[in-house]
Amino acid sequence: MARINMVQAINLALGQEMERDKDVVLIGEDVGKDGGVFRITEGLVEKFPDRIFDTPLAESGIVGTAIGMAAYGLKPVAEIQFMGFIYACVEQLLSHASRIRSRSRGRYSCPMVVRTPYGIGIKPPELHSESTEALFCHMPGIKVVVPSSPYNAKGLLVSAIRDPDPVVFLEPTRLYRLIKEEVPEAEYAIPLGKANVVQEGKEVTVLAWGSMLHRVLESIEGFDAEVIDLMCLSPYDEETILNSVKKTGRVVIIHEATRSCGFGAELSAFVAEEAMLHLKSPVVRVTGLDAVIPMARLEDYYAPSKERIIKALKKVMEY
Amino acid sequence: MPENIIEKFEIKHLQILDEKGNADTAILPNLSDNDLKKLFELLILSRQFDQRALQLHAEGRLGTYASILGQEASQIGSAYALEKTDWVFPSFREMGVYITLGYPIWMLFQYWTGDERGMKTPDDLNIFPVSVPVGTHTPHAVGAAFAAKIKGHKTAALSYFGDGGSSKGDFHEGLNIAGVHKLPVVFICQNNQWAISLPREKQTASKTIAQKAYSYGFEGIQVDGNDIFAVYKATKDALEKAKAGGGPTLIECFTYRMSDHTTADDASRYRPKEDVETWKDKDPLLRLKLYMQKKGIWTQSYEDDVKKKATEFVDSEIKKEEAAGLPDSKDIINYTYKDLTQRQKKEIKEIA
Numbered sequence: 081m082a083r084i085n086m087v088q089a090i091n092l093a094l095g096q097e098m099e100r101d102k103d104v105v106l107i108g109e110d111v112g113k114d115g116g117v118f119r120i121t122e123g124l125v126e127k128f129p130d131r132i133f134d135t136p137l138a139e140s141g142i143v144g145t146a147i148g149m150a151a152y153g154l155k156p157v158a159e160i161q162f163m164g165f166i167y168a169c170v171e172q173l174l175s176h177a178s179r180i181r182s183r184s185r186g187r188y189s190c191p192m193v194v195r196t197p198y199g200i201g202i203k204p205p206e207l208h209s210e211s212t213e214a215l216f217c218h219m220p221g222i223k224v225v226v227p228s229s230p231y232n233a234k235g236l237l238v239s240a241i242r243d244p245d246p247v248v249f250l251e252p253t254r255l256y257r258l259i260k261e262e263v264p265e266a267e268y269a270i271p272l273g274k275a276n277v278v279q280e281g282k283e284v285t286v287l288a289w290g291s292m293l294h295r296v297l298e299s300i301e302g303f304d305a306e307v308i309d310l311m312c313l314s315p316y317d318e319e320t321i322l323n324s325v326k327k328t329g330r331v332v333i334i335h336e337a338t339r340s341c342g343f344g345a346e347l348s349a350f351v352a353e354e355a356m357l358h359l360k361s362p363v364v365r366v367t368g369l370d371a372v373i374p375m376a377r378l379e380d381y382y383a384p385s386k387e388r389i390i391k392a393l394k395k396v397m398e399y
Numbered sequence: 400m401p402e403n404i405i406e407k408f409e410i411k412h413l414q415i416l417d418e419k420g421n422a423d424t425a426i427l428p429n430l431s432d433n434d435l436k437k438l439f440e441l442l443i444l445s446r447q448f449d450q451r452a453l454q455l456h457a458e459g460r461l462g463t464y465a466s467i468l469g470q471e472a473s474q475i476g477s478a479y480a481l482e483k484t485d486w487v488f489p490s491f492r493e494m495g496v497y498i499t500l501g502y503p504i505w506m507l508f509q510y511w512t513g514d515e516r517g518m519k520t521p522d523d524l525n526i527f528p529v530s531v532p533v534g535t536h537t538p539h540a541v542g543a544a545f546a547a548k549i550k551g552h553k554t555a556a557l558s559y560f561g562d563g564g565s566s567k568g569d570f571h572e573g574l575n576i577a578g579v580h581k582l583p584v585v586f587i588c589q590n591n592q593w594a595i596s597l598p599r600e601k602q603t604a605s606k607t608i609a610q611k612a613y614s615y616g617f618e619g620i621q622v623d624g625n626d627i628f629a630v631y632k633a634t635k636d637a638l639e640k641a642k643a644g645g646g647p648t649l650i651e652c653f654t655y656r657m658s659d660h661t662t663a664d665d666a667s668r669y670r671p672k673e674d675v676e677t678w679k680d681k682d683p684l685l686r687l688k689l690y691m692q693k694k695g696i697w698t699q700s701y702e703d704d705v706k707k708k709a710t711e712f713v714d715s716e717i718k719k720e721e722a723a724g725l726p727d728s729k730d731i732i733n734y735t736y737k738d739l740t741q742r743q744k745k746e747i748k749e750i751a
Contacts, residue, residue: 105549131549136579141538141572148542148556151527152486154549156542172569175532176539182734183528185519189737220735244737273740315740 083260089230090120090195090251093237094157096267098128101155104241105131107142108159117161118197118256143169143194147177150192155241160196163250164207169194170215177246178221190246193237198226199291199336200383201254203376209253210373211290211337216248217314217346223247223272224314228255228293230263232311235270243272252291259294275317277324281306284330284396287321287347289313292334292384299389303397313343318350325351329360330396336383339367361399364392408613410606412621412653415628418681420689428632432696434479438627439691440705441475442684445495447709448504451717452494452511456662462513465492469625469657472683473589475499476630477557477652480638486547486556487526488540490533492589493559500526504712505719514726515734533594534560534567537586541573544584544641555583555641557634563594565608571615574649578615583641585634586612586649589624591656596669612649624652625683655681 084092098104106121112134115122125132135142139160146156160166173194181189200209216224225240225247227233233251240247278293283304288296293309300307306324310316325331331351333344344365351363366384374382416422430438449468455461467474474495481487481500489496497507502524510517510529518528530536540558547554564570565588577584588608592599605611612619622629630652637648655678659666666675691697732739732747739747 133545133580136572136575138572138575140569141541141576144535144538144569144573145542145545145576148488148539148544149546149549150542151539152543152546152550154546168568171532171535172538175535176530180528181736183515183518185515185730186734187518187520187522188527223736315736315742318741 081262081264084230084263085257085260086227086230086233086251087118087120087256089234089263090237091122091124092263092265093234094121095124095127097238097241098124098131100267103153104155104157105133105149106157106159107133107135107146109135109137109142109161111159116159118253120159120195139165139168140172143172143177146192146194147172147180147190150190150246151180151188155191157193157195157241160194162208163196163198163210163212166194166196173216173222173246173248174219178219181245182221189244191244193240193247193249195249195251197253197256198250199252199254200373200379201252201291203379206375209379211335211368213250213313214337214341214343214346217343221245222314223312224250225272225312226250226252226290227311228252228290228309229259230261232270232276234263235268236272236311238267238269239272242269247272250290254291255294270311272312273315273317274312275320276309276311277306277320278309279305279307281328283328284332284393285321285324285328286332286334286393288334292336295384295386296334296389299386300393303393305393316347318354321347321350322354325355326358329358331359331363332389332392332396333363333365334367334384334389336368338370339365340370342367361396364396366392408610410610410619410621412623413629413633414623414626415632416626416686416690418686420686420693422628422690426632428628428635430628430631432694435687435691435694435696438475438479439687439697440709441479441495441499442471442627442687443705444709444712445471445475445498446684447706447713448494448498448507451713452508453662455508455717461508461511463661463663464511465661466658467492467495469655469678469682470589470591471495472627473587473624473630473652473654476627477587477634477650480631480634481557483523484552484554485525485638486540486543486554488536488543488556488558489527489529490536490560490564491529491531492561496559497526500524502526503716505716505723508717508720509723512720515730516723516726534564534570536560537564537570537573538576540584540586541577541582544577544582545580548582553642555585555638557585557587557638559587559589561594562588562590562592562599562602562608563597564588565611566602574612574615574647577647578617581644581646584647585637585641586647587634588649588651589654590651591654593656593660593666593670595660595664607651609649609651617647617649619649619651621651621653624654625681625686627683627687
């Protein structure tokens with residue numbers, strides 16, 4: 081078992097799935113010889129020259145093409161270079177990919193993955209730090225997955241590729257090379273829709289995903305916190321959340337996306353609907369601001385900081 | 400250094416059968432008398448379906464419907480050139496295509512009543528459900544063609560859209576990808592001159608839609624869309640070229656929307672009546688009939704018989720649709736994902 085980072089883990093998952101299933105193909109901008117701008121697909125075109133395709137710079141066309149491929153019987157994995165460029169594909173995802181199974185009453189389906197780097201942390205130009213996951217969670221028919229470590233990135237991507245429905249796979253850019261951990265070479269899959277209890281605790285449930293999970297883990301010292309990594313936002317694991325909330329009676333939700341209509345709003349409403357009488361404190365969200373995500377120099381003011389997370393934890397404990 | 404011309408293109412317009420029913424025998428496609436009769440019968444059947452759909456809408460039994468009147472040759476001529484294994488990606492005004500491919504007519508009625516079950520394509524056909532967002536399904540045909548090429552199948556994909564669809568970004572992205580990867584796909588533009596109220600000349604400043612193909616490195620051709628022979632020949636040639644590895648083709652069928660945009664539209668608000676009158680002389684059914692008459696394979700009693708059979712068949716399909724009953728309310732949820740989510744399992748109990 082080697083210690084590898086998330087880039088290597090995703091690359092490994094792609095390569096192994098392509099080896100296992102000849103219907104898996106990759107399309108996107110610069111995914112061939114260049115190996116993608118983050119080198120996720122590095123070396124794969126040499127192994128699978130007839131199954132990796134560089135496309136013109138046309139995001140909607142890429143996802144639309146993947147839809148046709150998937151309906152025909154392939155399992156395309158499309159790369160959108162940055163989440164800020166996925167908005168051109170919203171119509172393809174919402175008006176087609178998410179609906180083809182329903183529209184054709186099950187005759188056609190769309191087993192494809194749209195991978196895209198997401199979130200803050202690499203100081204790029206504008207529109208390269210987006211975290212608009214909630215947009216895609218509001219699309220019935222689409223699944224939304226966010227890994228938080230090399231290990232779960234590999235297992236979740238394997239499940240996403242094998243899933244019979246379209247999956248938006250959001251890869252936290254900040255984590256791409258930040259963490260190395262032991263990742264088995266052997267094949268394994270982490271089921272979609274199941275959360276991971278990263279740390280057990282008795283007094284407060286902390287819900288997070290992607291790169292924010294790590295900020296949470298840096299912030300909980302001194303608190304008896306149960307930390308849940310959702311991993312899959314749509315569908316999300318209601319059962320695991322509910323069991324935890326019933327035990328702790330306190331909930332703090334952390335995400336870097338804008339607060340209003342962010343995914344935390346859904347989680348907060350769910351807890352209020354299902355576990356109100358177990359709560360010892362109001363649900364608290366620590367989120368990005370209701371503002372355009374700033375560029376690098378102001379980024380730290382925008383996203384939940386360690387200080388804001390600690391403040392929220394104190395707030396629910398002292399309520 | 401002088402300026403040099405580095406690229407030129409020419410756009411052909413193909414007509415084989417004129418308004419008087421005279422055919423250019425030099426380029427006439429190879430169609431037997433039996434084929435001609437089949438085409439004639441499909442034209443009648445599609446028109447009968449269309450008229451009954453409009454009637455049923457007027458009676459409140461069907462929802463909003465998009466008539467195909469006037470465009471039957473573009474639809475039947477192109478669909479007749481397809482093989483069973485080819486993949487078809489229609490928009491929302493292609494009932495003639497579905498009918499030609501043998502799609503159950505009762506299911507088409509079912510769809511237009513507002514019942515998704517009508518778009519559950521039978522297993523032996525590869526035709527996609529109606530696509531409402533204009534032009535956005537173009538890349539799907541490109542993807543299917545890509546898949547066929549990757550899998551080494553001798554299969555082509557065919558996409559239908561209108562003059563309005565040719566303005567959409569996805570049309571251009573799709574054609575561009577198809578051109579770059581030289582994919583086995585045929586793009587059929589039914590240029591019916593109107594996108595709701597917008598006339599063709601306001602849709603694009605290009606002289607033809609066909610010429611847009613040249614921007615993407617492949618051939619475009621304009622055909623008389625009311626000439627079933629021209630449409631058939633152009634489609635057949637394009638499909639053969641696609642399957643032989645020659646890449647995509649854009650076919651512009653120059654036709655006319657004789658009806659309103661849909662039953663929710665009133666074209667008299669924006670379209671002069673005289674325009675519609677002029678196009679009546681170009682009717683696709685009329686000219687095939689004149690041709691067959693000259694050939695000695697059309698008689699009034701033959702036509703009467705075909706019409707009678709079409710009427711009876713369509714009526715029996717309407718009865719079949721009525722007998723199918725209402726869909727299961729749980730179907731709203733059942734087809735979202737392959738399996739129900741935790742939340743959907745609760746929701747499905749709530750609506751049951």
